[in-house]
Amino acid sequence: ETVKLIQPSFGGINLEDISKPKCYKVLETLKNDPEVKIPVWHDDAQGTGTVVVAGVLGGLNVVKKDIENITVAFLGVGAANTRTAYLLISAGVNPKNIIMVDSKGAIYADREDVVKDKDYDTFKYDLAQKTNPERKTGDLGDIIEGMDVLIAASRPVPGTVKKEWITKMAADSIVYACANPLPEIWPWDAKDAGARIVGTGRSDFDNQINNSLGFPGIFRGTLDVRASTITDEMCIAAAQALADLGAKEANERKVIPTMDQWELYPAEATAVGMKAIEQGIAKKQWEEKELYEHAELIIRRARGASEVLYEKGFIPKAPI
Template identity: 55%
Template sequence: MSKIDLSLKNLDALFPEDFTQEQVAKAKTIFLKELAFLSHKFYGGKMQTLPKAGIYGFNWFNVYYTPGVSKVSTTIRDNNDASFDLSNRGNMVAVVSDSTRVLGDGDCTPPGGLGVMEGKAYLMKYLAGVDAVALCVDSYNEKGEHDPDKIIQFVKMLQPSFGAVNLEDISQPNCYKVLDTLREECDIPVWHDDAQGTGSVTLAGLINALRIVKKDMNDIKIVMYGAGASNATIARLILQAGADPKKMIMFDSKGGLHKNREDIKADARFYRKWELCQSTNPNNVNDVLEACKDADVLIALSKPGPDVVKPEWIKNMGSKPIVFVCANPVPEIYPYAAKEAGAYIVATGRGDFPNQVNNSLGFPGILKGALLVRARKITDEMAITAAY
């Protein structure tokens, strides 16, 4: 065992040499969780607010506050867009969540999402110089149900103070209505990172993987395991990027998505899933092993593993199979096990494994770009362009 480097670059070397690959992977997960808890407790979270304007004496408070600031207020009153130049609005993102789908941990109650939301804010500041604030809201209505309209109303009310909104960890189907409504009705870009962010980064990873194995997007057979907001949006972006819907098969917890899934058709809230039912899996395949036969790509965003994606699924795939297993905090199958089963390229959602496919690689830059050009919307086409 070695002494830990502060950069954590030698993390694998910390564990006994007789540990198996699975034991090392599990030990790393436990270690990172414990270190995260201790560091958050030590610092009291990850973020704070600091002034950026200089103070050169007591009288400067009269400049930044009353009476001087009145000039700023009246200027913005007469031209609301001046708020992007005369306040921090032009560099400020609201990270909004009701914490109903936090990583693989499910409904964590509103304050339970603060760790992830502060993490988003941390990455935006560190990687893109964007200021962000974590806002975890209670979306319960009088019936004790999570109500998407409460999130929609909240975001509409706060938009005058922010340049963009990053939606995060809102469970489906509510997340679809929240994003699609706010994208059309807000004057600032509203971005759902679990959906558009993960979709953009996954598409980028797939594009590069296909270059390595020398296959074309329109020729490949794709199996999507998991049909939550992330994978449903990944599928939509991949199809818009040129994949053949007849060669795509998606699975949720009840089986394959296809035109005979009356349970999905009957619930209008799942309209995004129903769109995929109508366009993909024309042969109504319901068995994952059968779907994986000669498949070129397997993309899983389902539930934390390991042992969720089976080695025999990968063994049944075609030549040089591409396997993305991106559940957090533990992938559906460990990378070494996927490789042993025959995967040619393996990616996960974690940075401590090779080939990370995680929305953190995309959202800081994409939101920074939207702020710089003062975009009013971030479309699917923009997410696809970012992937290329």
């Protein structure tokens, strides 16, 4: 009811810090309500998932593997990894090549507690039906052998992912330890254990995988075309734009652009807006070149205004 009341004054709604699985119900209810006319977005899930997918696509550019053939292990089945799994499947990962691990071990179709709670955590149950067809059991260390990619979004405790587990992964493995403020494994430990590409949620380490790389550009494109919702296809378009933008200079330490490369945001916005137009959910039509120029102008102006405010002291400098 709150969203319906305030929607005339806002172009979109961002949901933040809602616990799982309540966050799923809130998002799906609002997205499917015909009386809600503006896009609703859950950044902790959709934003993080989009940038992780971009990181996977960018990493695959470096290690020269095809997304259709890779195997993926997930540590954590919370909001972020749940949405990431769906996005990766939509992007081309075979769900049969995915195994997801929660605090009780690998999930699979008939795991007793997953089945018991299927009405409470429907997405976890659904993913259990789609993934891990061999019904492998045990913790991450038991199922990670030969995996190409590890995506962790669990506890912010280094050592949660053990070095000896990383050594079991396939050659040229990709490890994204996304817990904040501390990753599940220190990047240097993952590298020592054999991972070729390692990313975290932090800007002071290589390969930052953080939703701040996705949300601004995605919403810019959504608002510019006045899209009624934000689809998975729009998220994947943003992820592909990120990976494509970074492809020319992609290397093990930088698989996608960083936030200081602000040109990523109009590129994302354009990809998202054009996908919304293609899907028929945009109220405003644009040519691709014009949409890019429009997004770039708005972002450039905002950056310029912020720089003036910093220079004049109206915005205090960060206490570094």
